Amino acid sequence: MADLLLGQTLAFDGNPMTDGPGVARHDRTGAILIRDGRIADMGDGDTLRQRHPQARVTDYGRALISAGFVDAHAHYPQTAIIASWGKRLIDWLNSYTFPEEMRFSDPAYAADIATRYFDLTLANGTTTVCSYGTIHPESVDAYFTEAQRRGLCAFAGKTCMDRDTAPGGLRDSAQSAYDDSKRLLERWHGQDRLSYVITPRFSPTSTPEQLQALGALWAEHPDCLMQTHLSEQTDEIAWVKSLYPTARDYLDTYESHGLLGHGGLYGHAIHLEPREVDRLREVDASLIHCPTSNTFIGSGLFDMDGLTRAGHRVGLATDTGGGSSFSMLRTMAAAYEVAQLRHRALHPAELWWLATAGSARSLLADHRIGNLAAGMEADIAVIDLASTPAIAQRANRAGDIWEAIFPTIMMGDDRAIRAVWAGGREVTLSGRGPYKNPTL
Known part of the structure; x- marks a missing residue:
């Protein structure tokens, strides 16, 4: 009926x-x-x-x-540590994120958090999320199993980290990242309403060899999205420069390894160089604005006006648990406040579009959600x-x-x-x- x-x-x-x-x-x-x-x-x-x-x-x-609202960048494994006090990005990862993510080697724990996460997002009107998992394939299986059970449109991928900047309990390798990601992709991508996303966490936690392997996987499966982080904080950018001294800029650490293109989702993208802005627009990549996270962790103010005027695809996201709310309403409010600090009053129509059709467009899914x-x-x-x-x-x-x-x-x-x-x-x-x- x-x-x-x-x-x-x-x-x-x-x-x-x-x-x-x-x-x-x-x-x-x-x-x-x-x-x-x-x-x-x-x-x-x-x-x-x-x-x-x-x-x-x-x-x-x-x-x-x-x-329904579309959350274009989240970390469902950080559900239990949302609203943890203080610190900058790198300290926050080491103090809260990495210890919590180690727990996701346990399939039962991953399943419990996945259930809790979708309870919370649906209660806030969010019907689609694009999430990072952990390095554990079990985290992706738990997320997709629960999303499939509920009939949801969902995007996710195994987070890949092989550099010794990540704790020993959260490192894979270039080969295992490729193998695990490919196996998960073949299992889940295109099943019901599910889409696999190739997911290097960010350049500081991946070796060039791992980035190259994931770039090769994306080239083999161009119908998949690829998600990572870009230029969230100034000290993060300095860290990237120290680890990749020959790179032209932060974006080049992805570009030189096959991880820049249409269907790429670049979270935060606050402190961009002019070359980065031009290249991201040239390939029609997606920039994902995470305003509650950017203010909570003190990252900076996303240039919504300048980037949208330049023709960039922009999505909106909670970035839980670095973001301080599961609600896309609260995320819209934070986007409005951040834009005001950059002297641009976003209209309610713009905010609502960003949280629905705009985020769907950033996921290349606006033809269906x-x-x-x-x-x-x-x-x-x-x-x-x-x-x-x-x-x-x-x-x-x-x-x-x-x-x-x-x-x-x-x-x-x-x-x-x-x-x-x-x-x-x-x-x-x-x-x-x-x-x-x-x-x-």
């Missing part, structure tokens, strides 16, 4: 970052019809009721029906625009849809998520636990 969802609908006919907010399409009395996991029809609610009289109707009233349109996969978040008294009293004064949405962007959390649909099925949002309260 088909499902007919009624409420306010929001879709995009273009990119508001370049074409302006007018490309957003809002219908106060809209509807979407879901059949066989896809959006089969969309339009005015009364019209669709008459057109599809046998459909099962769910009326969400004044709630906003949107594409990230928007509401006939034929798209039915991943949907239903947003209560009056989820708390503070938000409601502001939204009640709204003169248009953007004034109604913006308070939820700036102050919303998982309480704003009224319902989630993934692959055409409604998700049970049970997942805010059970987790034990801390003993103080």
Whole structure:
């Protein structure tokens, strides 16, 4: 049976970052019809009721029906250490990240965290995530197994690190990184709604031999994405220069080993050299903005205005657990704040597009997720625009849809998520636990 969802609908006919907010399409009395996991029809609610009289109707009233959020860069193995205190990137990795990631050699632990992670992301309206695993193949198996069980569109890859800058318990080798990644790719890529992503963590934790091996694997499987980190912090860039003294710049450590191209996802990309900006645009790579992480760890301010004006693909991401929230609403708010510090006020249409269609575009998946349109996969978040008294009293004064949405962007959390649909099925949002309260 088909499902007919009624409420306010929001879709995009273009990119508001370049074409302006007018490309957003809002219908106060809209509807979407879901059949066989896809959006089969969309339009005015009364019209669709008459057109599809046998459909099962769910009326969400004044709630906003949107594409589900797309998180283009995350580390699901860091779920349990999110919001750990202080430190710069390198110290943070050594103090929190690496010790936690060592635990993922245990398949049971990896499965438990994967379950917890998807509980938390779905509760926040996120229907697609592109995540790093750990060096352990078990971490990728756990993630994809849980995503597949829930019918999710999901991207991930085994994180590869073979340089002695990583702890002994978290190092593979150039050959095992290639072999493990290829084996996982052959097992998971293209299964149901799953996509494998070739994943060197970043240049400081990989030898040139490992980067070369992963570049060769990407050349063999160009339909896969490749994800890594780039120019997150100034001391990280200095570290890269010391390890790769003949490289022209940070990007060159990837470029010279076959790891620069269309379908490359470069997380952070804050402190870019002019050559790097030009080459990334030339190959049509994707830059992934992680604003809560960038402010939490003190990395810097992403140049959203300059890079989008130059024509770069830009996605938006939580970067959990370096990022301090699982919520793409909070991530939109942080993106707005970071842009303000660079003297650019992002419009609510731009923010919402970045968290949905824009992030899908960065994953080369905007033909199937990230928007509401006939034929798209039915991943949907239903947003209560009056989820708390503070938000409601502001939204009640709204003169248009953007004034109604913006308070939820700036102050919303998982309480704003009224319902989630993934692959055409409604998700049970049970997942805010059970987790034990801390003993103080």
